[in-house]
Amino acid sequence: MGVRAAFGEHFDVPFGYLNTASIGIPPARAADAVDNAVRRWRSGAANPPEFDESVAVARAAWARLVGVDAGSVAIGSNVAQLVSLVASGVPDGARVLTLRGEFTSLTFPFAARGLEVVEVGPEELVARAPEFDLVAVSVVQSADGAIADLEGLRAAGTRVLLDATQAVGWLPLSLSWADWVVGTCYKWLLSPRGAAWLAVGAGAAELTHPLAANWYAGEDPWQTVYDLPLRLAGNARAYDLSPVWLAHVGAAESLTWLAGLDLARVRDHCVGLADSLLTGLDLPPRGSAIIALDLPGVADRLAAAGIRCAQRAGRSRLSFHLYNTPKDVDAVLGAL
Numbered sequence: 001m002g003v004r005a006a007f008g009e010h011f012d013v014p015f016g017y018l019n020t021a022s023i024g025i026p027p028a029r030a031a032d033a034v035d036n037a038v039r040r041w042r043s044g045a046a047n048p049p050e051f052d053e054s055v056a057v058a059r060a061a062w063a064r065l066v067g068v069d070a071g072s073v074a075i076g077s078n079v080a081q082l083v084s085l086v087a088s089g090v091p092d093g094a095r096v097l098t099l100r101g102e103f104t105s106l107t108f109p110f111a112a113r114g115l116e117v118v119e120v121g122p123e124e125l126v127a128r129a130p131e132f133d134l135v136a137v138s139v140v141q142s143a144d145g146a147i148a149d150l151e152g153l154r155a156a157g158t159r160v161l162l163d164a165t166q167a168v169g170w171l172p173l174s175l176s177w178a179d180w181v182v183g184t185c186y187k188w189l190l191s192p193r194g195a196a197w198l199a200v201g202a203g204a205a206e207l208t209h210p211l212a213a214n215w216y217a218g219e220d221p222w223q224t225v226y227d228l229p230l231r232l233a234g235n236a237r238a239y240d241l242s243p244v245w246l247a248h249v250g251a252a253e254s255l256t257w258l259a260g261l262d263l264a265r266v267r268d269h270c271v272g273l274a275d276s277l278l279t280g281l282d283l284p285p286r287g288s289a290i291i292a293l294d295l296p297g298v299a300d301r302l303a304a305a306g307i308r309c310a311q312r313a314g315r316s317r318l319s320f321h322l323y324n325t326p327k328d329v330d331a332v333l334g335a336l
Contacts, residue, residue: 003028006323007261013323016307016331021142021166021290021319024190030253034192037249049222051245054252058185058195061255065189065263066164066181067174068199074239075197077247079163080105081212082182082198083136085239086161087113089209090134097132097158099125101313103142106163106182110136126152134159139167139175143313145274145290147171154178159204170270170289170321172263179204185247188289188321190254194247200236208239216242266322273320273329280333290319298336305335 004011009027017025026034040046055075063070076082087109090096096110100119110117117136120128126149129135135158137148145166153160154177161180167173169188175181181199185191200208210217210232217240218224219233232238258266267289275285281293292315299316302309309318318332 004323004325007266009257011323014306014308015325015327016305018318018320018324018328018332019308019310020321021145021187021317022310023193024169024187024321025323026190026192026250026254027257029257030190030250033253034246034250037246048245051243051248052221054245054248055243058191058248058251058255059197061252061259062168062183062189062197063199064259065168065173065255066183066199068176068181071235072199072201073197074200074236074241075195075243075248076239076241077194077244078105078196079165079182079184080109081241082196082239083161083163084109085198085208085211086180086204087115088211089207090115091207094133095131097125097129097135097137099137099141099148101141101143102136103138103163103165106136106138106161110134122146122149125149126156129153129156129158132158134161136161136163138163138165139173140164140171140288140290142166142290143317144292144315145286145288145317145319147288150175159207166290169258170263170266172267175199176201180208185251185255189251189258190321191251192247192249194244195251198236198239200239205236210239212241213238214240214242216240261322269322270320270324273324273326274318276326277318277320277329277332280329281336289321290317292317295336301335302332305331307332307335 013025060070096117159179162178164183179201184196186193215225270289294315
């Protein structure tokens with residue numbers, strides 16, 4: 001395994017690693033920060049309040065990456081957990097519209113609540129949005145990298161919940177118009193699994209329930225760990241869940257670095273590689289960092305060549321991040 005340099009950071013990632021949409025590879029400084037935190041933990045040097053800084057830094061960086069105010073952002077550990085705060089607050093009988101094949105962490109909390117969830121194709125989503133109380137959709141689809149019509153959804157006038165998990169980190173975003181934005185850390189944000197965020201729009205707070213109200217959601221967490229009354233924070237921290245410490249240590253490093261990059265340049269790099277692969281296979285470009293191939297024997301040939309990717313919805317999914325290079329494209333073309 002060689003060390004790759006990309007956008008000013010270093011990565012211990014082999015050529016042919018095209019599986020960021022499943023699990024991202026951290027920059028060396030993020031891995032080192034987590035390693036140092038583990039060393040402090042194992043030696044008894046760690047002190048719980050010291051992790052608050054990492055939580056705050058990662059929260060602010062995620063807010064910057066999706067284009068919202070940090071005061072509107074709550075923390076959790078996974079997408080479904082945070083979506084449940086929304087699903088529990090929407091009115092009884094609400095109808096939810098989503099895309100066919102949407103990742104179920106976004107849809108199952110509504111279905112479990114007993115709400116009607118209707119799936120449509122991408123060509124119908126915007127046109128049918130006014131018929132529903134809420135649209136829940138990923139900015140970029142997990143299965144094939146398709147990008148949602150965000151401007152169409154914004155103009156539709158229906159409340160919108162966006163899952164930015166497969167977009168934030170490579171796609172420039174400005175999502176302050178959405179009622180809710182959710183996302184997790186361990187894919188394109190190159191962090192340990194265990195941190196996620198939910199941005200709550202100004203008009204959506206009354207529909208967002210602190211379903212798991214806990215000490216960390218208090219106005220002064222370290223002073224309100226005992227006894228009633230309930231003293232929740234006055235902003236989106238009221239929805240906070242107690243943090244997974246080591247995940248936020250890594251996220252603080254990776255997200256701060258990513259938030260300081262020119263995301264348009266990152267997008268052009270990632271999409272350029274993905275589209276060049278499609279062109280090399282005589283397929284039309286798609287303008288996404290995620291592509292899905294449905295070719296005879298593709299999975300076996302990629303595996304035999306040491307290409308790391310994922311099988312999703314019956315196709316081979318390949319994802320290109322900032323540490324990938326044309327050599328990765330050449331490796332795939334050589335295998336196919």
